[in-house]
Amino acid sequence: MGSRANQKCIALIASLLACALAGGCAGFSGADQSYAYFTPPAPDDQWSPKISGWQRRERAQDHALVLAPAAVSQAAPAETERESPAEPAPEQTRVLDLRAKYAAFRADQKRAMARSVAAWTQSQALEHYMEDGPVDHWATLEETLQNNGDDCDxxxxxxxxxxxxxxxxMTEVFRAIVYRASDGQHHMVTLWFEDPKNPWVIDPTGAMTLGMPQMSDLPGWIPIKLFSDTTEYTVSPVLPDTEPITVAARDL
Incomplete structure:
Protein backbone atom coordinates (compact mmCIF):
# COMPACT_ATOMS: atom_id res chain seq x y z
CA MET A 1 0.00 0.00 0.00
CA GLY A 2 1.29 3.49 -0.79
CA SER A 3 2.28 5.94 1.95
CA ARG A 4 -0.92 7.98 1.74
CA ALA A 5 -3.03 4.84 2.05
CA ASN A 6 -0.85 3.57 4.91
CA GLN A 7 -1.46 6.74 6.92
CA LYS A 8 -5.20 6.35 6.49
CA CYS A 9 -5.46 2.65 7.09
CA ILE A 10 -4.92 2.39 10.87
CA ALA A 11 -7.23 5.34 11.54
CA LEU A 12 -9.87 3.81 9.29
CA ILE A 13 -9.63 0.46 11.06
CA ALA A 14 -10.13 2.04 14.47
CA SER A 15 -12.94 4.36 13.40
CA LEU A 16 -14.83 1.65 11.52
CA LEU A 17 -14.53 -0.78 14.43
CA ALA A 18 -15.73 1.87 16.86
CA CYS A 19 -18.62 2.66 14.55
CA ALA A 20 -19.55 -1.00 14.24
CA LEU A 21 -19.42 -1.53 18.02
CA ALA A 22 -21.58 1.53 18.57
CA GLY A 23 -24.36 0.16 16.39
CA GLY A 24 -23.04 0.48 12.88
CA CYS A 25 -22.27 3.24 10.46
CA ALA A 26 -24.70 4.47 7.85
CA GLY A 27 -25.31 1.72 5.35
CA PHE A 28 -24.02 1.83 1.82
CA SER A 29 -26.57 2.18 -0.93
CA GLY A 30 -26.62 -0.50 -3.62
CA ALA A 31 -24.96 0.36 -6.91
CA ASP A 32 -26.53 -0.32 -10.28
CA GLN A 33 -23.24 -1.66 -11.58
CA SER A 34 -22.17 -5.11 -12.66
CA TYR A 35 -18.80 -6.46 -13.72
CA ALA A 36 -17.27 -9.08 -15.95
CA TYR A 37 -14.91 -10.56 -13.38
CA PHE A 38 -13.12 -13.26 -15.33
CA THR A 39 -11.64 -11.58 -18.41
CA PRO A 40 -8.14 -12.73 -19.41
CA PRO A 41 -5.59 -9.93 -18.90
CA ALA A 42 -4.23 -8.02 -21.87
CA PRO A 43 -0.66 -8.87 -22.93
CA ASP A 44 0.53 -5.46 -21.74
CA ASP A 45 -1.47 -5.39 -18.48
CA GLN A 46 0.51 -3.23 -16.05
CA TRP A 47 -0.46 -5.36 -13.05
CA SER A 48 0.60 -8.70 -14.53
CA PRO A 49 4.36 -8.53 -13.78
CA LYS A 50 3.76 -7.84 -10.09
CA ILE A 51 1.05 -10.48 -9.84
CA SER A 52 3.14 -13.14 -11.59
CA GLY A 53 6.14 -12.32 -9.40
CA TRP A 54 4.10 -12.85 -6.25
CA GLN A 55 2.58 -16.05 -7.69
CA ARG A 56 6.02 -17.57 -8.27
CA ARG A 57 7.19 -16.75 -4.75
CA GLU A 58 3.95 -17.94 -3.14
CA ARG A 59 4.04 -21.29 -4.93
CA ALA A 60 7.72 -21.76 -4.07
CA GLN A 61 7.25 -20.88 -0.40
CA ASP A 62 7.35 -23.70 2.12
CA HIS A 63 3.93 -23.55 3.77
CA ALA A 64 4.99 -25.62 6.74
CA LEU A 65 2.11 -24.45 8.92
CA VAL A 66 -0.56 -24.30 6.23
CA LEU A 67 -2.53 -27.13 4.69
CA ALA A 68 -1.60 -27.58 1.04
CA PRO A 69 -4.58 -26.59 -1.16
CA ALA A 70 -6.05 -28.90 -3.75
CA ALA A 71 -5.46 -28.48 -7.47
CA VAL A 72 -7.11 -25.47 -9.10
CA SER A 73 -9.93 -26.07 -11.54
CA GLN A 74 -9.61 -24.28 -14.85
CA ALA A 75 -13.20 -23.05 -14.72
CA ALA A 76 -13.85 -19.84 -12.82
CA PRO A 77 -17.25 -19.40 -11.15
CA ALA A 78 -18.59 -17.03 -13.78
CA GLU A 79 -17.55 -19.40 -16.54
CA THR A 80 -19.40 -22.42 -15.13
CA GLU A 81 -22.98 -22.85 -16.28
CA ARG A 82 -25.33 -25.42 -14.83
CA GLU A 83 -28.49 -26.79 -16.36
CA SER A 84 -31.74 -25.91 -14.60
CA PRO A 85 -33.15 -28.86 -12.66
CA ALA A 86 -36.14 -30.62 -14.15
CA GLU A 87 -39.56 -29.89 -12.70
CA PRO A 88 -40.10 -32.39 -9.85
CA ALA A 89 -42.86 -34.95 -10.01
CA PRO A 90 -45.41 -34.69 -7.15
CA GLU A 91 -44.11 -37.84 -5.47
CA GLN A 92 -40.60 -36.31 -5.40
CA THR A 93 -41.63 -33.11 -3.61
CA ARG A 94 -40.91 -34.39 -0.10
CA VAL A 95 -37.41 -35.53 -1.07
CA LEU A 96 -36.64 -32.28 -2.87
CA ASP A 97 -37.91 -30.29 0.11
CA LEU A 98 -35.25 -31.97 2.23
CA ARG A 99 -32.70 -31.31 -0.51
CA ALA A 100 -33.60 -27.62 -0.48
CA LYS A 101 -33.39 -27.51 3.31
CA TYR A 102 -29.98 -29.14 3.21
CA ALA A 103 -28.74 -26.70 0.55
CA ALA A 104 -30.00 -23.73 2.58
CA PHE A 105 -28.43 -25.06 5.79
CA ARG A 106 -25.11 -25.66 4.03
CA ALA A 107 -25.15 -22.16 2.52
CA ASP A 108 -25.94 -20.58 5.91
CA GLN A 109 -23.09 -22.46 7.58
CA LYS A 110 -20.67 -21.51 4.83
CA ARG A 111 -21.57 -17.82 5.13
CA ALA A 112 -21.22 -18.00 8.90
CA MET A 113 -17.77 -19.52 8.51
CA ALA A 114 -16.72 -16.81 6.05
CA ARG A 115 -18.00 -14.08 8.39
CA SER A 116 -16.05 -15.63 11.24
CA VAL A 117 -12.87 -15.59 9.16
CA ALA A 118 -13.54 -11.95 8.23
CA ALA A 119 -14.07 -10.91 11.85
CA TRP A 120 -10.92 -12.69 13.02
CA THR A 121 -8.69 -11.24 10.29
CA GLN A 122 -10.02 -7.72 10.83
CA SER A 123 -9.42 -8.00 14.58
CA GLN A 124 -5.84 -9.18 14.00
CA ALA A 125 -5.14 -6.21 11.74
CA LEU A 126 -5.37 -3.91 14.76
CA GLU A 127 -2.36 -5.66 16.27
CA HIS A 128 -0.39 -6.86 13.25
CA TYR A 129 -0.78 -4.15 10.60
CA MET A 130 2.63 -2.92 9.41
CA GLU A 131 3.39 -0.24 6.86
CA ASP A 132 5.44 -1.02 3.79
CA GLY A 133 9.09 -0.09 3.70
CA PRO A 134 10.72 1.89 0.88
CA VAL A 135 9.92 -0.95 -1.54
CA ASP A 136 6.33 -2.11 -1.99
CA HIS A 137 6.78 -5.85 -1.45
CA TRP A 138 3.86 -8.25 -1.76
CA ALA A 139 4.54 -10.79 0.96
CA THR A 140 3.79 -14.48 0.78
CA LEU A 141 1.72 -16.07 3.52
CA GLU A 142 4.81 -17.51 5.19
CA GLU A 143 6.56 -14.12 5.08
CA THR A 144 3.52 -12.51 6.70
CA LEU A 145 3.48 -15.12 9.48
CA GLN A 146 7.24 -15.00 10.02
CA ASN A 147 7.25 -11.19 10.15
CA ASN A 148 4.29 -11.20 12.57
CA GLY A 149 2.29 -8.91 10.28
CA ASP A 150 2.18 -6.90 7.08
CA ASP A 151 0.07 -4.29 5.30
CA CYS A 152 -3.18 -5.07 3.47
CA ASP A 153 -1.63 -7.25 0.77
CA MET A 170 -10.37 -22.53 -5.31
CA THR A 171 -12.55 -21.35 -8.19
CA GLU A 172 -14.68 -19.18 -5.87
CA VAL A 173 -12.09 -17.44 -3.66
CA PHE A 174 -9.73 -14.86 -5.17
CA ARG A 175 -7.46 -12.03 -4.15
CA ALA A 176 -8.70 -8.74 -5.60
CA ILE A 177 -7.24 -5.30 -6.22
CA VAL A 178 -9.89 -2.63 -5.78
CA TYR A 179 -9.70 1.07 -6.60
CA ARG A 180 -11.43 4.12 -5.12
CA ALA A 181 -11.79 6.80 -7.76
CA SER A 182 -12.46 9.59 -5.25
CA ASP A 183 -8.85 9.62 -4.03
CA GLY A 184 -7.00 7.10 -6.21
CA GLN A 185 -6.47 4.62 -3.36
CA HIS A 186 -5.78 0.97 -4.18
CA HIS A 187 -6.48 -1.81 -1.72
CA MET A 188 -6.25 -5.62 -1.49
CA VAL A 189 -9.26 -7.67 -0.42
CA THR A 190 -10.62 -11.20 -0.74
CA LEU A 191 -13.66 -11.86 -2.93
CA TRP A 192 -15.80 -14.95 -2.38
CA PHE A 193 -17.98 -15.77 -5.38
CA GLU A 194 -20.98 -17.51 -3.85
CA ASP A 195 -22.83 -15.39 -6.43
CA PRO A 196 -20.71 -15.23 -9.62
CA LYS A 197 -22.07 -11.75 -10.40
CA ASN A 198 -21.94 -10.18 -6.94
CA PRO A 199 -19.18 -11.56 -4.69
CA TRP A 200 -18.83 -11.15 -0.95
CA VAL A 201 -16.03 -8.78 0.09
CA ILE A 202 -13.69 -9.51 3.00
CA ASP A 203 -11.40 -6.58 3.75
CA PRO A 204 -8.46 -7.61 5.95
CA THR A 205 -7.89 -4.19 7.50
CA GLY A 206 -11.21 -2.33 7.40
CA ALA A 207 -9.94 0.43 5.10
CA MET A 208 -12.71 -0.42 2.63
CA THR A 209 -15.36 -2.03 4.82
CA LEU A 210 -15.95 -4.21 7.88
CA GLY A 211 -17.93 -7.39 8.10
CA MET A 212 -18.72 -9.13 4.83
CA PRO A 213 -20.83 -7.02 2.45
CA GLN A 214 -21.31 -7.78 -1.23
CA MET A 215 -19.54 -5.81 -3.92
CA SER A 216 -22.82 -4.14 -4.91
CA ASP A 217 -22.96 -2.59 -1.42
CA LEU A 218 -19.71 -0.67 -2.00
CA PRO A 219 -20.32 1.67 -4.95
CA GLY A 220 -17.32 3.86 -4.15
CA TRP A 221 -14.91 1.01 -4.90
CA ILE A 222 -14.14 -0.55 -8.28
CA PRO A 223 -12.68 -4.07 -8.62
CA ILE A 224 -9.96 -4.09 -11.27
CA LYS A 225 -7.98 -7.35 -10.87
CA LEU A 226 -8.62 -10.87 -9.62
CA PHE A 227 -5.92 -13.45 -9.04
CA SER A 228 -4.83 -16.48 -7.06
CA ASP A 229 -1.48 -18.20 -6.86
CA THR A 230 -2.09 -19.71 -10.31
CA THR A 231 -4.58 -17.53 -12.20
CA GLU A 232 -5.11 -13.88 -13.12
CA TYR A 233 -8.13 -12.00 -14.48
CA THR A 234 -9.04 -8.42 -15.36
CA VAL A 235 -12.37 -6.99 -14.18
CA SER A 236 -14.42 -4.76 -16.48
CA PRO A 237 -17.80 -3.02 -16.05
CA VAL A 238 -20.57 -4.36 -18.25
CA LEU A 239 -23.23 -1.67 -18.02
CA PRO A 240 -24.43 -0.22 -21.35
CA ASP A 241 -22.73 3.02 -22.42
CA THR A 242 -19.91 2.43 -19.94
CA GLU A 243 -16.35 2.44 -21.19
CA PRO A 244 -14.04 -0.22 -19.70
CA ILE A 245 -12.06 1.18 -16.80
CA THR A 246 -8.29 0.90 -17.01
CA VAL A 247 -6.31 1.76 -13.90
CA ALA A 248 -2.53 2.05 -13.96
CA ALA A 249 -0.58 -0.17 -11.63
CA ARG A 250 0.82 1.49 -8.53
CA ASP A 251 1.91 0.59 -5.04
CA LEU A 252 -0.68 -0.90 -2.75
Missing part, protein backbone atom coordinates in the same frame (compact mmCIF):
# COMPACT_ATOMS: atom_id res chain seq x y z
CA UNK A 154 -0.01 -9.52 3.36
CA UNK A 155 -2.87 -9.64 5.88
CA UNK A 156 -5.32 -10.42 3.08
CA UNK A 157 -3.54 -13.75 2.66
CA UNK A 158 -4.85 -14.83 6.07
CA UNK A 159 -8.37 -14.70 4.67
CA UNK A 160 -7.48 -16.02 1.22
CA UNK A 161 -5.70 -19.10 2.55
CA UNK A 162 -8.03 -19.70 5.52
CA UNK A 163 -11.10 -19.93 3.30
CA UNK A 164 -9.39 -22.35 0.93
CA UNK A 165 -8.02 -24.46 3.79
CA UNK A 166 -11.51 -24.61 5.31
CA UNK A 167 -12.94 -26.13 2.15
CA UNK A 168 -13.99 -23.22 -0.04
CA UNK A 169 -13.48 -23.99 -3.72
Missing amino acids: GLELLTFHALRDLGFE
Whole structure:
Protein backbone atom coordinates (compact mmCIF):
# COMPACT_ATOMS: atom_id res chain seq x y z
CA MET A 1 0.00 0.00 0.00
CA GLY A 2 1.29 3.49 -0.79
CA SER A 3 2.28 5.94 1.95
CA ARG A 4 -0.92 7.98 1.74
CA ALA A 5 -3.03 4.84 2.05
CA ASN A 6 -0.85 3.57 4.91
CA GLN A 7 -1.46 6.74 6.92
CA LYS A 8 -5.20 6.35 6.49
CA CYS A 9 -5.46 2.65 7.09
CA ILE A 10 -4.92 2.39 10.87
CA ALA A 11 -7.23 5.34 11.54
CA LEU A 12 -9.87 3.81 9.29
CA ILE A 13 -9.63 0.46 11.06
CA ALA A 14 -10.13 2.04 14.47
CA SER A 15 -12.94 4.36 13.40
CA LEU A 16 -14.83 1.65 11.52
CA LEU A 17 -14.53 -0.78 14.43
CA ALA A 18 -15.73 1.87 16.86
CA CYS A 19 -18.62 2.66 14.55
CA ALA A 20 -19.55 -1.00 14.24
CA LEU A 21 -19.42 -1.53 18.02
CA ALA A 22 -21.58 1.53 18.57
CA GLY A 23 -24.36 0.16 16.39
CA GLY A 24 -23.04 0.48 12.88
CA CYS A 25 -22.27 3.24 10.46
CA ALA A 26 -24.70 4.47 7.85
CA GLY A 27 -25.31 1.72 5.35
CA PHE A 28 -24.02 1.83 1.82
CA SER A 29 -26.57 2.18 -0.93
CA GLY A 30 -26.62 -0.50 -3.62
CA ALA A 31 -24.96 0.36 -6.91
CA ASP A 32 -26.53 -0.32 -10.28
CA GLN A 33 -23.24 -1.66 -11.58
CA SER A 34 -22.17 -5.11 -12.66
CA TYR A 35 -18.80 -6.46 -13.72
CA ALA A 36 -17.27 -9.08 -15.95
CA TYR A 37 -14.91 -10.56 -13.38
CA PHE A 38 -13.12 -13.26 -15.33
CA THR A 39 -11.64 -11.58 -18.41
CA PRO A 40 -8.14 -12.73 -19.41
CA PRO A 41 -5.59 -9.93 -18.90
CA ALA A 42 -4.23 -8.02 -21.87
CA PRO A 43 -0.66 -8.87 -22.93
CA ASP A 44 0.53 -5.46 -21.74
CA ASP A 45 -1.47 -5.39 -18.48
CA GLN A 46 0.51 -3.23 -16.05
CA TRP A 47 -0.46 -5.36 -13.05
CA SER A 48 0.60 -8.70 -14.53
CA PRO A 49 4.36 -8.53 -13.78
CA LYS A 50 3.76 -7.84 -10.09
CA ILE A 51 1.05 -10.48 -9.84
CA SER A 52 3.14 -13.14 -11.59
CA GLY A 53 6.14 -12.32 -9.40
CA TRP A 54 4.10 -12.85 -6.25
CA GLN A 55 2.58 -16.05 -7.69
CA ARG A 56 6.02 -17.57 -8.27
CA ARG A 57 7.19 -16.75 -4.75
CA GLU A 58 3.95 -17.94 -3.14
CA ARG A 59 4.04 -21.29 -4.93
CA ALA A 60 7.72 -21.76 -4.07
CA GLN A 61 7.25 -20.88 -0.40
CA ASP A 62 7.35 -23.70 2.12
CA HIS A 63 3.93 -23.55 3.77
CA ALA A 64 4.99 -25.62 6.74
CA LEU A 65 2.11 -24.45 8.92
CA VAL A 66 -0.56 -24.30 6.23
CA LEU A 67 -2.53 -27.13 4.69
CA ALA A 68 -1.60 -27.58 1.04
CA PRO A 69 -4.58 -26.59 -1.16
CA ALA A 70 -6.05 -28.90 -3.75
CA ALA A 71 -5.46 -28.48 -7.47
CA VAL A 72 -7.11 -25.47 -9.10
CA SER A 73 -9.93 -26.07 -11.54
CA GLN A 74 -9.61 -24.28 -14.85
CA ALA A 75 -13.20 -23.05 -14.72
CA ALA A 76 -13.85 -19.84 -12.82
CA PRO A 77 -17.25 -19.40 -11.15
CA ALA A 78 -18.59 -17.03 -13.78
CA GLU A 79 -17.55 -19.40 -16.54
CA THR A 80 -19.40 -22.42 -15.13
CA GLU A 81 -22.98 -22.85 -16.28
CA ARG A 82 -25.33 -25.42 -14.83
CA GLU A 83 -28.49 -26.79 -16.36
CA SER A 84 -31.74 -25.91 -14.60
CA PRO A 85 -33.15 -28.86 -12.66
CA ALA A 86 -36.14 -30.62 -14.15
CA GLU A 87 -39.56 -29.89 -12.70
CA PRO A 88 -40.10 -32.39 -9.85
CA ALA A 89 -42.86 -34.95 -10.01
CA PRO A 90 -45.41 -34.69 -7.15
CA GLU A 91 -44.11 -37.84 -5.47
CA GLN A 92 -40.60 -36.31 -5.40
CA THR A 93 -41.63 -33.11 -3.61
CA ARG A 94 -40.91 -34.39 -0.10
CA VAL A 95 -37.41 -35.53 -1.07
CA LEU A 96 -36.64 -32.28 -2.87
CA ASP A 97 -37.91 -30.29 0.11
CA LEU A 98 -35.25 -31.97 2.23
CA ARG A 99 -32.70 -31.31 -0.51
CA ALA A 100 -33.60 -27.62 -0.48
CA LYS A 101 -33.39 -27.51 3.31
CA TYR A 102 -29.98 -29.14 3.21
CA ALA A 103 -28.74 -26.70 0.55
CA ALA A 104 -30.00 -23.73 2.58
CA PHE A 105 -28.43 -25.06 5.79
CA ARG A 106 -25.11 -25.66 4.03
CA ALA A 107 -25.15 -22.16 2.52
CA ASP A 108 -25.94 -20.58 5.91
CA GLN A 109 -23.09 -22.46 7.58
CA LYS A 110 -20.67 -21.51 4.83
CA ARG A 111 -21.57 -17.82 5.13
CA ALA A 112 -21.22 -18.00 8.90
CA MET A 113 -17.77 -19.52 8.51
CA ALA A 114 -16.72 -16.81 6.05
CA ARG A 115 -18.00 -14.08 8.39
CA SER A 116 -16.05 -15.63 11.24
CA VAL A 117 -12.87 -15.59 9.16
CA ALA A 118 -13.54 -11.95 8.23
CA ALA A 119 -14.07 -10.91 11.85
CA TRP A 120 -10.92 -12.69 13.02
CA THR A 121 -8.69 -11.24 10.29
CA GLN A 122 -10.02 -7.72 10.83
CA SER A 123 -9.42 -8.00 14.58
CA GLN A 124 -5.84 -9.18 14.00
CA ALA A 125 -5.14 -6.21 11.74
CA LEU A 126 -5.37 -3.91 14.76
CA GLU A 127 -2.36 -5.66 16.27
CA HIS A 128 -0.39 -6.86 13.25
CA TYR A 129 -0.78 -4.15 10.60
CA MET A 130 2.63 -2.92 9.41
CA GLU A 131 3.39 -0.24 6.86
CA ASP A 132 5.44 -1.02 3.79
CA GLY A 133 9.09 -0.09 3.70
CA PRO A 134 10.72 1.89 0.88
CA VAL A 135 9.92 -0.95 -1.54
CA ASP A 136 6.33 -2.11 -1.99
CA HIS A 137 6.78 -5.85 -1.45
CA TRP A 138 3.86 -8.25 -1.76
CA ALA A 139 4.54 -10.79 0.96
CA THR A 140 3.79 -14.48 0.78
CA LEU A 141 1.72 -16.07 3.52
CA GLU A 142 4.81 -17.51 5.19
CA GLU A 143 6.56 -14.12 5.08
CA THR A 144 3.52 -12.51 6.70
CA LEU A 145 3.48 -15.12 9.48
CA GLN A 146 7.24 -15.00 10.02
CA ASN A 147 7.25 -11.19 10.15
CA ASN A 148 4.29 -11.20 12.57
CA GLY A 149 2.29 -8.91 10.28
CA ASP A 150 2.18 -6.90 7.08
CA ASP A 151 0.07 -4.29 5.30
CA CYS A 152 -3.18 -5.07 3.47
CA ASP A 153 -1.63 -7.25 0.77
CA GLY A 154 -0.01 -9.52 3.36
CA LEU A 155 -2.87 -9.64 5.88
CA GLU A 156 -5.32 -10.42 3.08
CA LEU A 157 -3.54 -13.75 2.66
CA LEU A 158 -4.85 -14.83 6.07
CA THR A 159 -8.37 -14.70 4.67
CA PHE A 160 -7.48 -16.02 1.22
CA HIS A 161 -5.70 -19.10 2.55
CA ALA A 162 -8.03 -19.70 5.52
CA LEU A 163 -11.10 -19.93 3.30
CA ARG A 164 -9.39 -22.35 0.93
CA ASP A 165 -8.02 -24.46 3.79
CA LEU A 166 -11.51 -24.61 5.31
CA GLY A 167 -12.94 -26.13 2.15
CA PHE A 168 -13.99 -23.22 -0.04
CA GLU A 169 -13.48 -23.99 -3.72
CA MET A 170 -10.37 -22.53 -5.31
CA THR A 171 -12.55 -21.35 -8.19
CA GLU A 172 -14.68 -19.18 -5.87
CA VAL A 173 -12.09 -17.44 -3.66
CA PHE A 174 -9.73 -14.86 -5.17
CA ARG A 175 -7.46 -12.03 -4.15
CA ALA A 176 -8.70 -8.74 -5.60
CA ILE A 177 -7.24 -5.30 -6.22
CA VAL A 178 -9.89 -2.63 -5.78
CA TYR A 179 -9.70 1.07 -6.60
CA ARG A 180 -11.43 4.12 -5.12
CA ALA A 181 -11.79 6.80 -7.76
CA SER A 182 -12.46 9.59 -5.25
CA ASP A 183 -8.85 9.62 -4.03
CA GLY A 184 -7.00 7.10 -6.21
CA GLN A 185 -6.47 4.62 -3.36
CA HIS A 186 -5.78 0.97 -4.18
CA HIS A 187 -6.48 -1.81 -1.72
CA MET A 188 -6.25 -5.62 -1.49
CA VAL A 189 -9.26 -7.67 -0.42
CA THR A 190 -10.62 -11.20 -0.74
CA LEU A 191 -13.66 -11.86 -2.93
CA TRP A 192 -15.80 -14.95 -2.38
CA PHE A 193 -17.98 -15.77 -5.38
CA GLU A 194 -20.98 -17.51 -3.85
CA ASP A 195 -22.83 -15.39 -6.43
CA PRO A 196 -20.71 -15.23 -9.62
CA LYS A 197 -22.07 -11.75 -10.40
CA ASN A 198 -21.94 -10.18 -6.94
CA PRO A 199 -19.18 -11.56 -4.69
CA TRP A 200 -18.83 -11.15 -0.95
CA VAL A 201 -16.03 -8.78 0.09
CA ILE A 202 -13.69 -9.51 3.00
CA ASP A 203 -11.40 -6.58 3.75
CA PRO A 204 -8.46 -7.61 5.95
CA THR A 205 -7.89 -4.19 7.50
CA GLY A 206 -11.21 -2.33 7.40
CA ALA A 207 -9.94 0.43 5.10
CA MET A 208 -12.71 -0.42 2.63
CA THR A 209 -15.36 -2.03 4.82
CA LEU A 210 -15.95 -4.21 7.88
CA GLY A 211 -17.93 -7.39 8.10
CA MET A 212 -18.72 -9.13 4.83
CA PRO A 213 -20.83 -7.02 2.45
CA GLN A 214 -21.31 -7.78 -1.23
CA MET A 215 -19.54 -5.81 -3.92
CA SER A 216 -22.82 -4.14 -4.91
CA ASP A 217 -22.96 -2.59 -1.42
CA LEU A 218 -19.71 -0.67 -2.00
CA PRO A 219 -20.32 1.67 -4.95
CA GLY A 220 -17.32 3.86 -4.15
CA TRP A 221 -14.91 1.01 -4.90
CA ILE A 222 -14.14 -0.55 -8.28
CA PRO A 223 -12.68 -4.07 -8.62
CA ILE A 224 -9.96 -4.09 -11.27
CA LYS A 225 -7.98 -7.35 -10.87
CA LEU A 226 -8.62 -10.87 -9.62
CA PHE A 227 -5.92 -13.45 -9.04
CA SER A 228 -4.83 -16.48 -7.06
CA ASP A 229 -1.48 -18.20 -6.86
CA THR A 230 -2.09 -19.71 -10.31
CA THR A 231 -4.58 -17.53 -12.20
CA GLU A 232 -5.11 -13.88 -13.12
CA TYR A 233 -8.13 -12.00 -14.48
CA THR A 234 -9.04 -8.42 -15.36
CA VAL A 235 -12.37 -6.99 -14.18
CA SER A 236 -14.42 -4.76 -16.48
CA PRO A 237 -17.80 -3.02 -16.05
CA VAL A 238 -20.57 -4.36 -18.25
CA LEU A 239 -23.23 -1.67 -18.02
CA PRO A 240 -24.43 -0.22 -21.35
CA ASP A 241 -22.73 3.02 -22.42
CA THR A 242 -19.91 2.43 -19.94
CA GLU A 243 -16.35 2.44 -21.19
CA PRO A 244 -14.04 -0.22 -19.70
CA ILE A 245 -12.06 1.18 -16.80
CA THR A 246 -8.29 0.90 -17.01
CA VAL A 247 -6.31 1.76 -13.90
CA ALA A 248 -2.53 2.05 -13.96
CA ALA A 249 -0.58 -0.17 -11.63
CA ARG A 250 0.82 1.49 -8.53
CA ASP A 251 1.91 0.59 -5.04
CA LEU A 252 -0.68 -0.90 -2.75
